[in-house]
Amino acid sequence: MKEVKAHLRYLRISPRKARLVADTVKGKTVRQAENILKTAAKRASLPIKKLLSSAVANASHNFQIAKESLFVKTIFVNPGPTLKRSMPRSRGSASKINKRSSHITIVLASKS
Numbered sequence: 001m002k003e004v005k006a007h008l009r010y011l012r013i014s015p016r017k018a019r020l021v022a023d024t025v026k027g028k029t030v031r032q033a034e035n036i037l038k039t040a041a042k043r044a045s046l047p048i049k050k051l052l053s054s055a056v057a058n059a060s061h062n063f064q065i066a067k068e069s070l071f072v073k074t075i076f077v078n079p080g081p082t083l084k085r086s087m088p089r090s091r092g093s094a095s096k097i098n099k100r101s102s103h104i105t106i107v108l109a110s111k112s
Contacts, residue, residue, distance in 0.1 A: 002063055003073065004108045006055035010080050011047055014100040018044040018077045022104065030056055030070045030108070048075075048104065055108050065110050073109040077102050 011018065021044040025033035030052065037049040052072070059065040080101035086094040 001112075002059075002065060002110050004055055004059040004063065004065070004070075006051055006058055006106050006108075008047060008051045008102075008104040011044075011102045011104060012099070013044050013047075013102055015077045015079045015102045017042070018048070018102045018104060021045050021048055022075045022077050025052070025072050026075050028072055030067055030072070033072050048106075051104060051106055055106050059108055059110075069110045069112055070108045071111060072106065074107045075104070077104050079103070 021037070021040055021042045024036055024040065025048070028036065033052055034049065037045045037052065056067050056070060059070055060067065080103045082101065083099040085097040085099060087097050089095050
Protein backbone atom coordinates (compact mmCIF):
# COMPACT_ATOMS: atom_id res chain seq x y z
CA MET A 1 0.00 0.00 0.00
CA LYS A 2 1.76 3.12 -1.28
CA GLU A 3 1.27 6.42 0.55
CA VAL A 4 1.53 9.86 -1.01
CA LYS A 5 1.88 13.07 1.01
CA ALA A 6 1.34 16.73 0.27
CA HIS A 7 1.86 19.70 2.61
CA LEU A 8 0.33 23.16 2.74
CA ARG A 9 2.18 25.45 5.08
CA TYR A 10 1.48 28.94 6.45
CA LEU A 11 -2.17 29.06 5.38
CA ARG A 12 -3.64 32.21 6.97
CA ILE A 13 -6.72 30.62 8.49
CA SER A 14 -7.07 29.38 12.04
CA PRO A 15 -6.52 25.64 12.54
CA ARG A 16 -9.86 25.30 14.31
CA LYS A 17 -11.74 26.51 11.22
CA ALA A 18 -9.63 24.45 8.82
CA ARG A 19 -10.21 21.26 10.85
CA LEU A 20 -13.95 21.57 10.29
CA VAL A 21 -13.41 21.09 6.57
CA ALA A 22 -10.54 18.60 6.87
CA ASP A 23 -12.54 16.19 9.02
CA THR A 24 -15.32 15.96 6.43
CA VAL A 25 -13.03 14.37 3.80
CA LYS A 26 -11.08 11.98 6.03
CA GLY A 27 -11.49 8.37 4.87
CA LYS A 28 -13.30 9.27 1.64
CA THR A 29 -12.21 8.42 -1.90
CA VAL A 30 -10.61 11.21 -3.91
CA ARG A 31 -13.69 11.68 -6.07
CA GLN A 32 -16.00 11.90 -3.03
CA ALA A 33 -13.60 14.32 -1.31
CA GLU A 34 -13.49 16.58 -4.38
CA ASN A 35 -17.29 16.70 -4.51
CA ILE A 36 -17.53 17.52 -0.80
CA LEU A 37 -14.93 20.29 -1.06
CA LYS A 38 -16.55 21.72 -4.19
CA THR A 39 -19.88 22.22 -2.42
CA ALA A 40 -18.61 23.15 1.06
CA ALA A 41 -19.46 26.71 2.07
CA LYS A 42 -16.29 27.27 4.11
CA ARG A 43 -13.28 29.42 3.30
CA ALA A 44 -10.83 26.57 3.97
CA SER A 45 -12.42 24.30 1.36
CA LEU A 46 -10.63 25.86 -1.65
CA PRO A 47 -7.06 25.55 -0.27
CA ILE A 48 -7.75 21.99 0.90
CA LYS A 49 -9.17 21.15 -2.54
CA LYS A 50 -5.98 22.49 -4.16
CA LEU A 51 -3.89 20.46 -1.70
CA LEU A 52 -5.87 17.33 -2.56
CA SER A 53 -5.31 17.85 -6.29
CA SER A 54 -1.60 18.41 -5.63
CA ALA A 55 -1.40 15.11 -3.74
CA VAL A 56 -3.19 13.34 -6.61
CA ALA A 57 -0.73 14.88 -9.07
CA ASN A 58 2.17 13.69 -6.89
CA ALA A 59 0.74 10.17 -6.90
CA SER A 60 0.24 10.02 -10.65
CA HIS A 61 3.57 11.64 -11.57
CA ASN A 62 5.92 10.11 -9.01
CA PHE A 63 4.37 6.67 -8.43
CA GLN A 64 2.07 6.12 -11.47
CA ILE A 65 -0.96 5.49 -9.24
CA ALA A 66 -4.39 5.98 -10.81
CA LYS A 67 -6.66 8.64 -9.31
CA GLU A 68 -9.55 6.18 -9.01
CA SER A 69 -7.63 3.90 -6.63
CA LEU A 70 -6.74 6.64 -4.11
CA PHE A 71 -8.46 7.59 -0.87
CA VAL A 72 -7.72 10.11 1.87
CA LYS A 73 -5.98 8.06 4.56
CA THR A 74 -5.29 10.95 6.93
CA ILE A 75 -5.52 14.70 6.86
CA PHE A 76 -4.44 16.80 9.78
CA VAL A 77 -4.20 20.50 10.55
CA ASN A 78 -1.46 21.74 12.85
CA PRO A 79 -1.07 25.31 14.10
CA GLY A 80 1.49 27.47 12.36
CA PRO A 81 3.04 30.68 13.65
CA THR A 82 0.72 33.28 15.13
CA LEU A 83 0.98 36.93 14.12
CA LYS A 84 0.40 39.08 17.18
CA ARG A 85 -1.32 42.40 16.57
CA SER A 86 -3.02 44.95 18.80
CA MET A 87 -6.27 46.87 18.53
CA PRO A 88 -6.54 50.33 20.15
CA ARG A 89 -9.20 50.48 22.86
CA SER A 90 -10.65 53.18 25.01
CA ARG A 91 -8.64 55.30 27.46
CA GLY A 92 -5.29 54.58 25.80
CA SER A 93 -5.29 50.83 26.31
CA ALA A 94 -4.94 48.09 23.70
CA SER A 95 -6.23 44.56 23.29
CA LYS A 96 -4.33 41.70 21.72
CA ILE A 97 -5.37 40.11 18.40
CA ASN A 98 -3.93 36.75 17.36
CA LYS A 99 -3.86 36.12 13.62
CA ARG A 100 -3.43 32.36 13.46
CA SER A 101 -2.03 30.26 10.62
CA SER A 102 -2.17 26.56 9.78
CA HIS A 103 -0.02 23.77 8.40
CA ILE A 104 -2.11 21.13 6.61
CA THR A 105 -0.82 17.67 5.66
CA ILE A 106 -2.76 15.17 3.57
CA VAL A 107 -1.84 11.51 3.10
CA LEU A 108 -3.38 9.53 0.25
CA ALA A 109 -3.17 5.76 -0.01
CA SER A 110 -4.11 3.32 -2.75
CA LYS A 111 -6.89 0.81 -2.12
CA SER A 112 -4.98 -2.12 -3.59
